[in-house]
Amino acid sequence: MKTLNESRSSRKSSWLSLLLVLVFLAIVFLLDQNIKPTNKMYMLLTVLQKGSVYALAAVSMNLLNGYTGLFSLGHAGFMLIGAYTYAIFTIPSSARDTVYQYFDAAIRFSFPETFSNVMGPAGTALGVLTAVILAGLVAAFFAYLIGLPVLRLKSDYLAIATLGFAEIIRAVFQWQKLGPITNGSNLLKSFARTSKFKLEVGDTKIVLSTFVPVLIATVSIIIIVKLVNSTYGRAFKSIRDDEVAAEAMGINLAKHKMISFTVSSFFAGVSGAMMAMVLSIAQASNFKSAMTYEILLMVVLGGIGSISGSVIGSFLFVAASEWWLRGLDSGTFLGINAPGIFRNGFRLVVFSVIIMIVVLFFRQGIMGEREISDLFRDRKKKAKGAAK
């Protein structure tokens, strides 16, 4: 009986969460239409765009660090692979030669262009989607190759090895000899970017600049949540809790670690592609290990082992650093005008203090190991207890 009731209530809560997600997407869609770039609130859209990139990156890192217990620091590397794959395969042929000004571009193929030649405007969207998925697949493939030797290592050793690989990837992508493909250390630009995403129906223009990245992140995060709640996700958690016991219960450690590592890197690649389309440039020097630490910080702030925590953590992080605390760098903050104190760099000082306070008062991060849905459940349980 217990299982029956449970499955019914879990089905109910999953419908409820789906509804919430749809409402959120609808709000983003409406904001996208109504806030023009000249508006003061346009910052909100920027935060939503960048926040969704980081949210996906943080959730995919959490899958590895929080759910499988593999402390890996190679995320920036896989995001870089994703960003470059996406950029290379969406640069239109007309712009190739200006982008690759010092090299003879080797890849002269663009998904959006090829598909739109066949299918019209719908082909462009399909082309972008294909490039995003390809970005994930290439990142996952590299993760598989790196994982073969590296996943035998444990804890700190794994972290150092993955960190090293991420730096190697960055160095290789900047290598002049690979210039015809990666444009050497120069940046890639002119590819399909979010600021250009719109739908034209007759005379009305529907802006999709924020909606598209938010949608991609939402779908990806839902897939990760599904994975975590599946029988494989439970196996990951058992590896995190006790590897020896997991192996003794018939869980193939090498195989499951590899699954977690490649899936995590797939979504890191997707988030890298999203980052390229949001920033409208892709440059290897942006994907330093500092980026990995930023993402790790979001995961820790949100709570290791909580997906909603990672999402909340990354949106708060992006909002604070890009929007709310901007004034600390530019002279005026909360109406106080003090250019002597509030000048370049002061934002980071305040930001570090805030992070320290959060870490001190929320030892487990904002959410701990709970999810948002658990909060509702707890309240219900308490209400039931009170009724009794």
Place this chain on the structure above:
Amino acid sequence: MRKDKPCVLKVEDVTMQFGGVVAVNNFSMEEYEGEIVAIIGPNGAGKTTAFNVITGVYAPTNGRVTFNGERVIENFPRGKMKKAYLGQNAGKYTEHLEPTPDKLTALGMARTFQNIRLWKSMTVFENVLIAKHLKRTSNVFSATFGLNRLEEQMQREEADALIETVGLADVRDELATSLPYGKQRRLEIARALATEPKLLLLDEPAAGMNPQETVELTRFIGEIRDQFHVSILLIEHHMDLVMDISERIYVLDFGSMIASGTPAEIQQNEKVIDAYLGVTDDA
């Protein structure tokens, strides 16, 4: 001895040497279907090492393990060990088979640990449910996209049924580590049973238990054998428990087997008495 039944586990000439120390020396044993067999011996006799060899944690230096008629583990002194080997029967085995513990579990060997190793952040139900992962047929994609709903439902029902059978239904949703010691043991055994084993290996199941709990555990082990049709191999210090439930006993001392037989035979065996009580030099 139930020689009429098929042999579940056959250990032949297993030697485990760490550097210059021979922890297990030429150990051989057999277990037949439905039997409860115990390995006993004083501290440091090599019981747990033998156990770890059988479950695939260590590769033996020399020897062979056959499980259900299938050769699963085999090794011979190789590399540096070639010269350093101090044991017997070198050259008798020529193959190198070294499966990881999860492969042996998949074949039908499940174990518990001396120092309980439950998954700490999970409830009783989840602990049993995860052990069901071994019997899955879905791959990672079908599991993620919810195409294995029937299997998922089955896993949950089987886990619940198992929890009911071992008498943990009242603590189903409690954290595994919040249970009293005796129940944690019970849960660990339930988790091992969830992998549907043919042979259950218990590493000191009564370690740290009070007499009352030990009596309950003794009864529980007997019930499991009859209910789940498993053979049981256990290592134990508690003589009461061993003498009560095991049908045959192997006694190890300083890595070598010094006796084997029924509990009655073992109790009379002078070598065993000496090993346990010590021999005075002038005797």
